Amino acid sequence: MTAPLLSVHDLAKSFGGTRAVDKVSFDLAAGETLALAGLSGSGKSTVARMVMRLIEPDAGRIDFMGEDLTRHSGSALRARRRHIQMVFQDTNSSFNPRATVASALLDPLNTFDILPKPQRAHEVRHLLERVGLSPGLFDRSIHELSGGQRQRVAIARALASRPALIVLDEALSAVDASIRIDLLELLLDLQREQGISYLFIAHDLGMIRAIAHRTAILDAGRIAEIGPTQSIIAAPQTQIGQQLVAAAPRLFHVADQP
Ligand SMILES: Nc1ncnc2c1ncn2[C@@H]1O[C@H](COP(=O)(O)OP(=O)(O)O)[C@@H](O)[C@H]1O
Ligand SMILES: [Mg+2]
Known part of the structure; x- marks a missing residue:
């Protein structure tokens, strides 16, 4: 088996008294899409920002292309930055x-x-x-x-x-539903052509179903469940998973409109 492209282990971050991210671990293979789902405030963006090294983790490892990113800074980090890029919901944050x-x-x-x-x-x-x-x-x-x-x-x-990895933090959440489908197709094409991995953050399981091989559901900073997207949607194992899936049929309908 080849090593994962990205491997996050026991990642943690608190803000004041709030544990925004609490021992989060997951792997992401080359050419794979992992979705991070969860309610607002569950820690999705904080995970993304730590993977991007925009904020410093309190604890944990972020292995990317076989190296621990948390050990790098300055020019060594910049050299690796090239291989991880991010798309935000708000384009004012992108440029x-x-x-x-x-x-x-x-x-x-x-x-x-x-x-x-x-x-x-x-x-x-x-x-x-x-x-x-x-x-x-x-x-x-x-x-x-x-x-x-x-x-x-x-x-x-x-x-x-x-890049080998693009982190998309609610990148398609603010665009119209019809354009969203075009952009999902674009992302799928790019992945097929170039073997890019995506860490795809969304609260909309409809979008996640269309793009993510696996899904992790975050709840109050912890991974409540993680597995193949189809299994999670067919049979969520946790209360938060059930809650998100129950909210989904309407969202599936919107996302499925041509
Ligand atoms: N810079 C910050 N300062 C203080 N609290 C923060 C900061 N960023 C995030 N938080 C808190 O951390 C928790 C997780 O936030 P976030 O990662 O943005 O969640 P999500 O992206 O899932 O909505 C929330 O309670 C949020 O208020
Ligand atoms: Mg967020």
Whole structure:
């Protein structure tokens, strides 16, 4: 068996007296999607931010590509950053809305020194096409785009550094249901083509059913249950699992609309 791409072990984080994340462990294989589901405040974003090293864990290990990320800082961490990218719900967290599409996408190419400099503008146009956007958007500013277009740019930006893992924190939660389906299909295509792994955070089990091989349900900072998405939806083993699945038929219906 090959080692998992990402292996999180006993990860913990408290804010004041609140245990936001309490001994969370999971593995994620190359080319696999693991969903993190759970009610608001259950600790999903805190897990994502620790995996991204945007916040420091109190305890635990984050093994990524065979190395413990919690031991790295500075340039060693930056070198690994290239391989883990994130897409947020709020595109203002992904980039400066005043930036142009071109500068938002050139930024990771420059930061991680991807391709010889003269080829980078061409790569930006290629990335735009890859996420279903017109290369004609090159000089537009981000704030001129629709919400769905902005989220495609955020995905293109995440792809630019050719990551092994993309963390999507409610990345599709704020876009219209019809656009959401297109974006789910885009993510599935990219995974098939490039073998990218996704840590896919959502409260909507309808979306999760469409994309995630396995699902972990978080409850008050702990993993209540984890397993194949189909098994969890067919027969949730915990009260919180049952609660989320019971809320789902309506959501499935919305998510399944063409
Ligand atoms: N920066 C922070 N400061 C204080 N409390 C926080 C912070 N971030 C998250 N929390 C708390 O940690 C818990 C988990 O939050 P979060 O990870 O954002 O949950 P979710 O993404 O599942 O909604 C919540 O109780 C939240 O209020
Ligand atoms: Mg969150």
